[in-house]
Structures are given as structure tokens and as C-alpha cells.
Amino acid sequence: MPEVQMEEVRRFMKECLEATGVPGTEATEHAALLLQADCTGHYSHGLNRLEFYVKDLETGATNPKGEPRILKETAATAWVDGGDGLGATVGNFCMDLAIKKAKESGIGWVAAKGSNHFGMAGWWAQRAEKSGYIGMAFTNSSPLLVPTRSKDGALGTNPIAMAAPASGGDSILVDMSSSAVAMGKVEVKIHEGKPLPPGWAMGPDGKMTHDPQVAFDSGRLYPLGGVEETSGYKGYCLSAMNEVFCSSLSGAKASHQRPWDETRPGEHPNLGQVFVAIDPGCFAPGFGERLADCLQHWRNLPPVDPSLPVLAPRRDKERQHAEETRNRWENRLRT
Amino acid sequence: MPEVQMEEVRRFMKECLEATGVPGTEATEHAALLLQADCTGHYSHGLNRLEFYVKDLETGATNPKGEPRILKETAATAWVDGGDGLGATVGNFCMDLAIKKAKESGIGWVAAKGSNHFGMAGWWAQRAEKSGYIGMAFTNSSPLLVPTRSKDGALGTNPIAMAAPASGGDSILVDMSSSAVAMGKVEVKIHEGKPLPPGWAMGPDGKMTHDPQVAFDSGRLYPLGGVEETSGYKGYCLSAMNEVFCSSLSGAKASHQRPWDETRPGEHPNLGQVFVAIDPGCFAPGFGERLADCLQHWRNLPPVDPSLPVLAPRRDKERQHAEETRNRWENRLRT
Numbered sequence: 001m002p003e004v005q006m007e008e009v010r011r012f013m014k015e016c017l018e019a020t021g022v023p024g025t026e027a028t029e030h031a032a033l034l035l036q037a038d039c040t041g042h043y044s045h046g047l048n049r050l051e052f053y054v055k056d057l058e059t060g061a062t063n064p065k066g067e068p069r070i071l072k073e074t075a076a077t078a079w080v081d082g083g084d085g086l087g088a089t090v091g092n093f094c095m096d097l098a099i100k101k102a103k104e105s106g107i108g109w110v111a112a113k114g115s116n117h118f119g120m121a122g123w124w125a126q127r128a129e130k131s132g133y134i135g136m137a138f139t140n141s142s143p144l145l146v147p148t149r150s151k152d153g154a155l156g157t158n159p160i161a162m163a164a165p166a167s168g169g170d171s172i173l174v175d176m177s178s179s180a181v182a183m184g185k186v187e188v189k190i191h192e193g194k195p196l197p198p199g200w201a202m203g204p205d206g207k208m209t210h211d212p213q214v215a216f217d218s219g220r221l222y223p224l225g226g227v228e229e230t231s232g233y234k235g236y237c238l239s240a241m242n243e244v245f246c247s248s249l250s251g252a253k254a255s256h257q258r259p260w261d262e263t264r265p266g267e268h269p270n271l272g273q274v275f276v277a278i279d280p281g282c283f284a285p286g287f288g289e290r291l292a293d294c295l296q297h298w299r300n301l302p303p304v305d306p307s308l309p310v311l312a313p314r315r316d317k318e319r320q321h322a323e324e325t326r327n328r329w330e331n332r333l334r335t
Numbered sequence: 336m337p338e339v340q341m342e343e344v345r346r347f348m349k350e351c352l353e354a355t356g357v358p359g360t361e362a363t364e365h366a367a368l369l370l371q372a373d374c375t376g377h378y379s380h381g382l383n384r385l386e387f388y389v390k391d392l393e394t395g396a397t398n399p400k401g402e403p404r405i406l407k408e409t410a411a412t413a414w415v416d417g418g419d420g421l422g423a424t425v426g427n428f429c430m431d432l433a434i435k436k437a438k439e440s441g442i443g444w445v446a447a448k449g450s451n452h453f454g455m456a457g458w459w460a461q462r463a464e465k466s467g468y469i470g471m472a473f474t475n476s477s478p479l480l481v482p483t484r485s486k487d488g489a490l491g492t493n494p495i496a497m498a499a500p501a502s503g504g505d506s507i508l509v510d511m512s513s514s515a516v517a518m519g520k521v522e523v524k525i526h527e528g529k530p531l532p533p534g535w536a537m538g539p540d541g542k543m544t545h546d547p548q549v550a551f552d553s554g555r556l557y558p559l560g561g562v563e564e565t566s567g568y569k570g571y572c573l574s575a576m577n578e579v580f581c582s583s584l585s586g587a588k589a590s591h592q593r594p595w596d597e598t599r600p601g602e603h604p605n606l607g608q609v610f611v612a613i614d615p616g617c618f619a620p621g622f623g624e625r626l627a628d629c630l631q632h633w634r635n636l637p638p639v640d641p642s643l644p645v646l647a648p649r650r651d652k653e654r655q656h657a658e659e660t661r662n663r664w665e666n667r668l669r670t
Binding site: 278 | 406407408409410411412414440441442444446448469482483484485486487489490495497499507509510511515516532533534535541542559560561564565566568569570571572573575576578579582583584585586589591613614615617618619620621622625626628629632633636637638639640643644645646647648649
């Protein structure tokens with residue numbers, strides 16, 4: 001596969017977004033979000049998604065000039081209308097607001113309606129982490145996740161993300177969908193021609209399927225944990241918790257109120273999202289040291305397979321991938 | 336098995352706690368917490384645990400007269416020292432403080448160190464829910480959970496609980512450990528003489544075991560999701576997130592700093608816990624109605640097996656169990 005330079009991908013994405021009427025600053029922000037996904041190995045949330053964003057901008061589902069505004073607020077909370085703007089536009093506005101409130105009150109909890117797909121949830125949690133705060137981000141989505149005992153999907157793959165800074169430049173990042181896997185992983189199995197592991201997906205007959213194409217066409221993912229016997233109801237619970245935050249609290253559409261594949265003509269996605277920042281300085285001194293100790297303890301655990309060391313959530317894997325990507329590009333520039 | 340009356344169990348638990356020096360009001364609160372666990376079918380967190388609480392009170396690991404106090408606070412946050420008091424004593428103090436802060440600031444986030452086992456995490460989330468708030472509760476625990484790729488345990492079964500009030504008297508309750516199952520479920524399989532489902536537990540050799548006795552003796556539970564292929568790293572991430580809140584933030588002992596079976600002589604458990612209350616009134620109007628709509632939508636989904644209807648998290652199952660328990664006792668009183 002021919003390789004392209006990172007800055008070339010960035011320019012391309014920015015210009016595609018600008019061509020639909022997105023202002024330059026906002027296009028730059030959204031391109032940075034997508035590029036980071038590719039660099040850290042989350043291809044389902046990078047360049048791969050550009051077409052989808054552009055399409056929603058062209059049909060008016062996403063408003064290229066949509067501006068978020070605060071509808072209600074306290075010193076520690078805010079309810080925001082995203083104005084159907086681009087995910088990065090709403091995300092930057094809301095997380096910066098949460099950080100500002102955390103600075104003043106110890107915590108900021110911001111719920112937005114009228115948003116669009118905001119890429120990797122972890123990106124937003126990391127925005128707070130980079131400012132020295134614990135960050136959290138939640139979003140609802142389309143009804144791909146099948147609640148335990150149900151034959152049909154009703155909840156989103158509703159991710160939970162949390163990031164926090166540790167001493168010595170270390171950090172933790174949690175960024176996980178509440179389904180067993182994201183649909184992107186099923187697509188990878190189609191391309192590889194490999195069967196699905198147990199507990200990933202359900203066929204249209206309500207039974208577990210190992211055929212990735214059947215799973216993709218069916219659009220039914222098991223919650224984290226898989227079937228009921230292996231505690232799939234816990235993934236269902238996580239997704240439901242996310243829904244309480246993202247739609248019940250914000251007034252956005254619930255996951256079951258939207259189609260799973262694309263926005264209906266003339267409708268806004270009206271996704272709901274929550275952004276949280278917490279100031280560790282308002283609690284016990286030594287937060288960063290204690291977190292760094294945990295991260296090192298986990299990394300140093302004896303592995304089952306010596307060739308597969310234990311990783312700290314999830315930064316280790318992403319760092320590894322980001323380094324590989326950078327090296328590959330740098331080598332290419334040299335040759 | 337002979338049945339005993341509910342009030343008789345309550346009296347027995349209260350008097351056992353009082354005999355160790357716990358004041359009457361605190362003993363009453365702790366007994367109520369344990370009784371509720373038994374009534375809703377969570378036997379691992381009820382009367383079954385009384386011996387363990389009494390032992391910790393007798394050895395001084397738990398201070399029968401321990402009183403929580405605020406070490407640092409803002410309008411929306413507080414850092415609390417639980418004073419090594421009984422779980423119910425610390426929980427009541429912290430959740431009431433979180434609710435008070437939510438009333439004033441929209442949200443209250445309280446982190447406590449120096450606490451003890453606080454029973455079902457869901458009990459605390461429901462304390463906020465019953466006052467009209469979204470409630471959340473987290474606790475760390477002993478290192479029974481094996482991080483992905485590790486051969487040894489390092490994290491607690493660290494539960495996450497969330498409860499919220501819906502219109503028409505309905506509500507949602509999420510209360511789940513971040514391991515595939517709690518050790519109590521492994522014990523049930525020992526009594527039943529049945530093998531463990533895949534992804535529950537690891538033997539001392541680092542391999543999955545289906546033998547419940549081997550699993551119990553090994554003390555190694557897989558995270559929610561099971562092995563790496565079925566996304567067990569997500570359960571590991573959830574448990575790690577919990578650790579950030581409960582020990583990094585509060586200054587309590589991390590899960591890996593304690594033994595899994597019991598407190599070492601002369602030491603306090605020093606558990607860390609987080610209590611959160613959020614006022615839905617600070618966000619979009621109609622919270623309760625939107626949540627009730629979600630709950631009903633999920634209950635009405637077509638089930639795979641018509642004899643097993645889809646349940647709303649987790650209230651439905653508990654309500655069912657509580658009714659059965661009540662009916663059984665009432666019938667017994669009549670005969």
C-alpha cells in the first residue's frame with residue numbers, strides 16, 4: 001500500500017471540510033482529531049470517516065457554521081446546545097467550558113444536545129488531562145447494541161472515556177465502547193476472512209454468529225461481556241448509563257430514536273454528549289504520584305506469555321503505535 | 336431450609352454490631368444496608384457478610400466509633416477522611432454531602448479515604464436517586480481482578496453504580512463489578528457442583544479454569560469481557576478508572592496494596608470510595624420522562640426467548656426478587 005505523509009493527510013482533510021463551508025479554524029480542529037485517530041491505530045475513527053462527515057455537511061445534517069451556546073449553567077454544570085455543529089466544534093467548546101468550571105469549582109459537568117459524531121471519545125478526555133485535570137467524555141450513538149435477551153438493537157455502542165495525568169509525564173487513558181467490540185472490528189474480520197470470536201455479534205435470527213459478513217449486515221452487536229451467561233448484561237448496563245447522561249440529561253435524541261447506518265434526509269443527528277473535568281488538586285495531595293505507582297505496578301506484573309507484557313490502559317498501546325507511525329513516516333522522508 | 340422473619344434478621348444484625356461498640360444509630364443503618372441486599376437477592380452482600388464486619392470491628396480494623404470528617408472542600412467537591420468507620424457511616428455522610436452540594440451547585444463529587452466495605456455500591460447511588468438526583472458510587476477493593484495478559488491479580492472487582500429517577504415512579508439502577516463476575520458467583524457454582532462458564536476465572540497456572548474450587552482457591556477473576564480476544568481489556572480499563580477515582584484521588588490504599596482475603600492484623604482496610612450526586616434540574620427539562628421512555632422501550636423489545644422478557648437495568652430483577660421475598664415472609668406469617 002502506498003504511504004502518504006501525515007501533513008498531506010491533514011491538509012487534505014482540512015480542505016475537504018472547508019469546501020463544504022466549515023470555517024478554517026474549525027476544519028483544522030476536526031482534521032487534528034481524525035489524524036490523531038489514524039496515528040494511534042484507531043483507523044475506524046480517522047480519515048476513513050471523512051466521507052461520512054462531508055456527506056452530513058453537504059446534506060445539511062451537520063451545520064458547517066453551527067455554533068454551540070450555553071442554555072443553562074451553574075458554577076459547576078452547563079447545559080449546551082451544540083447548534084448541530086461539527087463534532088470538534090462542540091467538543092472543544094464543551095470540554096473547555098468543563099475545564100473552566102473545574103478550575104473554579106473543582107469539577108465541571110457539561111451536557112450537550114444537538115451535536116454530531118465527535119470522533120474518539122478519548123480525544124476529549126485527553127484535552128482535560130493535558131491541562132492537568134481528570135477528563136471524562138461520553139456520547140450516545142446509533143442502536144447497534146442489543147440489550148441482553150433482546151433480538152433487536154436499541155442502544156448505541158456508547159463509549160466511556162477517562163484520562164488522567166500521572167507524575168513523570170505518564171498518564172492513563174480509558175476509551176472503550178460499551179459493546180463487546182466496535183463495528184469497525186467486524187469489518188476488519190471481513191477483510192481478513194476470519195471468523196468472529198464468541199460474544200461479538202448476533203445474526204438476524206437472534207443467535208450468535210461467527211460470520212463477520214452476517215454480523216455486519218445484521219447490525220447487532222453484543223454488549224461488553226457477550227451473552228447473559230458471560231455477564232453481557234453489564235455491558236448493557238454501561239450503555240444504558242451512558243444514555244442517561246447523553247440523552248436523558250441533555251435532551252438529545254436517544255440512541256433508539258435514530259437509524260443505525262445514516263442520518264435520515266432533513267434530520268439532524270442530534271447526538272448527546274457529556275464532558276467532565278475534575279481538578280485532582282481539590283482532593284488528596286500526591287494524585288499524580290499515586291497514579292504513576294499504579295501504572296508501573298500494572299506494567300510490571302508477571303505476564304502469562306512473556307512475549308506479551310502487561311500494558312497500562314490504553315496509553316501504552318497507542319504510544320507504541322504512534323511511534324511506529326512517526327518512524328515509518330520519518331524513514332520515508334529520508335529515502 | 337427454615338425461614339426467618341425479616342425483622343428478626345434486622346434485629347440480630349443490629350445487636351451483633353452494637354455488641355462490638357457501634358452506636359445504635361449506626362448499627363441500624365448498617366443492618367438496613369445488609370438486609371436490603373438479602374431482600375433483592377444479593378446474598379453475597381447481606382447477612383452472609385456480617386461475620387466479616389464483626390471480625391473487623393473486634394480486631395480494631397474498623398473503628399466502631401469512627402466519624403468521617405471533611406479535609407478539603409469546594410462548593411461542588413469534598414475530600415473526606417472516613418476515620419476507619421463502618422461502611423454505612425462513611426457512605427451516609429459522604430452521599431448526603433454530595434447531595435447537599437448538588438443542591439447548591441448542580442453536582443457534588445465526594446472522595447473518601449479511610450473507609451471500610453460499604454456493601455452494595457447501588458445502595459449509595461439509590462440514596463441520591465430517592466432524593467431526585469442522579470447518584471453514582473465507586474469503591475476499590477482487594478486485588479482479585481487479573482489485568483489483561485497478567486498472571487496475577489492487581490485490581491479490585493471495583494464496582495460502578497449509577498441510579499436515576501424516572502417519571503411515574505420508575506427508575507434505573509446500574510450496579511456492576513468490573514470483573515466478569517463477583518467471587519460470590521464462583522462460590523455458588525461450588526455449592527451447585529457446576530462448571531464455570533468461559534471467561535470467569537483463571538487458575539494458578541495463568542490459564543482459564545472451569546473448576547469453581549480451583550478458581551476460588553486461586554483468587555483470580557477475569558475482568559468483564561473475559562480474555563483479551565473477547566475484550567477483557569475493557570473490564571480491566573473500567574477497574575483502572577475506578578482505581579483513579581477511589582485511591583489516586585482520595586489517598587486511600589490502592590487495590591494492589593492489600594491482601595485479597597482479609598485485613599492484616601493491626602492494619603485498617605483504608606478503602607477509597609467516591610460518591611456523586613447530579614441535579615437533573617440543571618440540564619434539559621423533561622429528564623424523568625425521557626428516561627422513562629428509554630426504560631419502557633427496552634422492556635418492550637422483542638425477546639430472543641419469549642419466556643425471558645428484556646429487563647430494564649437492574650431494577651426489574653431486584654423488584655421481582657423483593658416481591659417474592661416479601662410474599663414468602665407474609666405467607667409464613669399467615670400460616
